[in-house]
Amino acid sequence: MSLSRRTTRVVAVVAAAVVALAIAGLGLAGNFLVDFALNPRAEVSMARSMASGEAEVSADYAGAPKRDAAYAEEAASWFEAEGRSVSHRAEDGTVLLGWELAGAEGGAYDDGHTWAVVCHGYAGEPADMAKYAYHFAQMGMDVLAPAARGHERNADTGLIQMGWGDAQDLLGWVDDIVARDPEARVMLFGTSMGGAEVMMASGMDGLSENVRLIVEDCGYTSVWDEFELQLGEVFGLPSFPILNVADAACLMRAGYTFEAASSVESLRRASVPMLFIHGDEDDFVPFSMLDECYEACASEHKERLVVPGAGHALSASTDPELYWGTVDDFVAEHLG
Incomplete structure (x- = not known):
């Protein structure tokens, strides 16, 4: 050679x-x-960092002024005292856990048929949604707060799904409600990853007709x-x-x-009335994603709410009157 x-x-x-x-x-x-x-169990994990408060978004959230602090504390105590464990067997056989809370008697939606399903964010848990669940329960709605895969009591169900697999599970949770009550009227509500989850569910085949409206707060495009x-x-x-x-x-x-795992692509097939909420100071899930999601939504009835000065997942805390006034009006228009 x-x-x-x-x-x-x-x-x-x-x-x-x-x-x-x-x-x-x-x-x-x-x-x-x-x-x-x-992987929240990994030695170096964003989920673990956020849960411990070490991540920048957690520090920013902890330091931001909250005008609903007393209400949120009251709601947290209510959630802890009144939450009842429920389960759902997913299509793949996995048993998922969540919490159910009864609506208050005498509320506008105290008809035994109205449900709010509230979905938490990345590295969070159902209890993080206490103030939202409390608000809807005070209106008379029964509330379901499922834990996403890889979170809370579902921590051992695999890797975090970022809303995508959770949206498939969400359809099953809703089907469980409808199986118990065929007359159920259901609202889907989520923040951050939970906001993406309900947007992803909006255009999926198999979404129950009992879902009457969807409200998403600071969810991402994909x-x-x-x-x-x-x-x-x-x-x-x-x-x-x-x-x-x-x-x-x-x-x-x-x-x-x-x-x-795209909210935008699912929204192109959506038909349920939808409300999109975002704070204009959000840089964790950029404010620009609000318009992308809103414009992609094919629903005939859709609205958007911009909360001035609000950071990520802080819209309800920054301006509770604007936030809940808009949500309640949208609910009243499309839920009855």
């Missing part, structure tokens, strides 16, 4: 090794990102868009190629892709 041919072969082997190492490195990076974002933003904010990295590799890892490990 000539020296040139030998050299060529060595170069080819080295190049192949470099490519293999690069692919392996990307695979490790992709799996790290999936663990960081979706999991890809939100992770692309956070990849830049947290790690200072571009989306390509790490997010693409993580997307493939997510499909193998969690059963969905970041791009498929």
Whole structure:
């Protein structure tokens, strides 16, 4: 073999090794990102960081002024005292847990048939939705507060679904209500990841006709868009190629892709009346996503509410009168 041919072969082997190492490195990076974002049991986890208050969004939330603090405290005590454990067997056989709370007697919707299903955010739990659940219960609605997969008592059900798999589960939770009461009138309500969850459910096949309206607060356009933003904010990295590799890892490990988990695409098939809410100081789920979601929504009846000065998931705390006045008017118009 000539020296040139030998050299060529060595170069080819080295190049192949470099490519293999690069692919392996990307695979490790992709799996790290999936663990960081979706595995609350991972040693380094965004969910764990947010739950402990170490993440910037948690610190910002804790330090923001809240005009409904006394009401939220009262609601938290009510939730803890009145919550009753309920379960749902999902299509894949997984038993999921949540909480059910009875509506107050004498409220405007105290007819035994009206339900509010409230969905919590990323790294949260149903109790985080106490003030929303309390408000609807005081209006006479019965309330269901499911825990998302990978959260609270469902922590051992797999990786976090970012609203996508949760939306499929949500359809099942609603079907359970309708099986008990075929005359049920149901409102879906969610904040942040829960907001994305109810938007994703809005256009899914199998959404019960008993769902009369949907209210979403600061949900994102898609999991890809939100992770692309956070990849830049947290790690200072571009989306390509790490997010693409993580997307493939997510499909193998969690059963969905970041791009498929899209609120916008589901909203294009929506027909239920929908109210979209966002604070104009939100930089965790950017305020610009409000218009993208609203414009994509195919529902004949839709409204949007901008809360000036509100950060992420702080609209109800920043201006309770504007927030609840708008929500209650929308509910009255479309729930009866």
